[in-house]
Amino acid sequence: xITLTTYEWVPDFAAPLMRAFRVRWALEEAGLPCRVxxxxxxxxxxxxxxxxxxxxxxxxxxxxxxxxxFESGAIALYIAEKSETLLPKAPAERARAIxxxxxxxxxxxxxxxxxxGIDLFHAEEAWARERRPQVEDQVRDxxxxxxxxLGDKDYLESRFTVGDLMMSDVLRIxxxxxxxxxxxxxxxxxxxxxxxxxxQRALKGQLEGFREVA
Ligand SMILES: N[C@@H](CCC(=O)N[C@@H](CS)C(=O)NCC(=O)O)C(=O)O
Numbered sequence: 001x002i003t004l005t006t007y008e009w010v011p012d013f014a015a016p017l018m019r020a021f022r023v024r025w026a027l028e029e030a031g032l033p034c035r036v037x038x039x040x041x042x043x044x045x046x047x048x049x050x051x052x053x054x055x056x057x058x059x060x061x062x063x064x065x066x067x068x069x070f071e072s073g074a075i076a077l078y079i080a081e082k083s084e085t086l087l088p089k090a091p092a093e094r095a096r097a098i099x100x101x102x103x104x105x106x107x108x109x110x111x112x113x114x115x116x117g118i119d120l121f122h123a124e125e126a127w128a129r130e131r132r133p134q135v136e137d138q139v140r141d142x143x144x145x146x147x148x149x150l151g152d153k154d155y156l157e158s159r160f161t162v163g164d165l166m167m168s169d170v171l172r173i174x175x176x177x178x179x180x181x182x183x184x185x186x187x188x189x190x191x192x193x194x195x196x197x198x199x200q201r202a203l204k205g206q207l208e209g210f211r212e213v214a
Contacts, residue, residue: 001032001033001034001035001064002027002032002033002034002035002062002063002064002079003034003035003036003037003062003063003064004020004023004024004027004034004035004036004037004060004061004062005020005036005037005038005039005050005053005054005059005060005061005062005063006018006020006036006037006038006039006059006060006209007020007038007039007040007041007059008038008039008040008041009040009041010041013120013176015206015207016172016203016206016207017172017173017175018059018060018206019059019060019072020059020060020072020206021169021202021203021206022072022076022165022166022169023060023062023072023075023076023079024202024205024206025165025169025198025199025202025203026075026076026079026080026086026162026165027079027202028198028199028201028202028205029083029085029086029165029196029198030079030080030082030083030085030086031083031085032079032082032083034062036209038209039059045057045058052068053068053070054070055070056070058070060072060075061075062075062078072105073101073102073104073105073166076101076162076165076166077098077101077162079162080097080101080161080162085160086161086162086165087161087162088159088161093157093158093161096157096161096163097157097161097162097163098162098163099163100156100157100161100162100163100164100166100167101162101163101166103163103167104163104166104167104169104170105166105170107142108142108146108167108170108171109170109173111135111138111139111142112139112170112171112173112174113173114135115132115135115136115139115174115177116173116174116176118131118132118135119132119176119177120176136179139174139179140179140182143179143180143182143183143186144183146167146183146186147183147185147186150185150186150189151185152185154189154192155189155192155193160193160196164189164193165193168189168190168193168194169193171186171189171190172190172194
């Protein structure tokens with residue numbers, strides 16, 4: 001069984017957005033149970049035990065059958081390989097799903113995360129005020145192109161895949177803004193993904209995990 005390492009506690013605003021959530025969601029979609037191990041923010045992140053699981057002292061990480069794996073994208077792909085719900089078997093469809101997984105992390109999250117970093121941690125600083133409009137423009141441009149490619153489809157390809165799991169989870173990082181309201185098809189896409197029973201179960205598990213230790 002997979003063991004998921006996540007934080008023992010994070011601030012309320014961060015709990016639903018933790019990257020461990022996407023791992024929980026992938027596990028729920030795949031119908032796989034997991035054990036949860038917690039690590040505390042602070043010195044424990046840099047303990048040899050935790051660094052052996054996650055080289056940068058972050059979360060999430062997983063372990064299974066002697067394998068230790070870090071990076072939420074790599075973990076989601078590892079889980080997706082176990083379930084056709086997440087990854088089609090046909091090579092071309094599979095490759096497209098993986099392309100969306102990478103796009104979510106490398107082309108969309110990278111910009112959205114910069115915006116979130118400014119808004120949540122540096123909003124009052126002069127450099128952040130100066131930088132923010134440029135970053136918002138870049139995010140808007142990327143969302144606009146993403147909405148174009150989604151078109152009137154329910155998912156980025158012909159069916160839900162791990163690419164949608166990651167892309168819709170990345171869009172959730174914008175929840176402190178109203179940016180998605182200007183992109184109604186994308187907003188509906190995010191809600192469609194979030195209405196999946198596996199998403200709901202994962203969110204419940206994620207939040208209950210934090211409540212237990214609060
Ligand atoms: N690229 C990593 C990012 C992991 C990450 O940023 N995790 C956050 C929690 S969501 C974290 O551990 N932050 C604390 C830190 O960086 O020390 C992934 O996708 O797994």
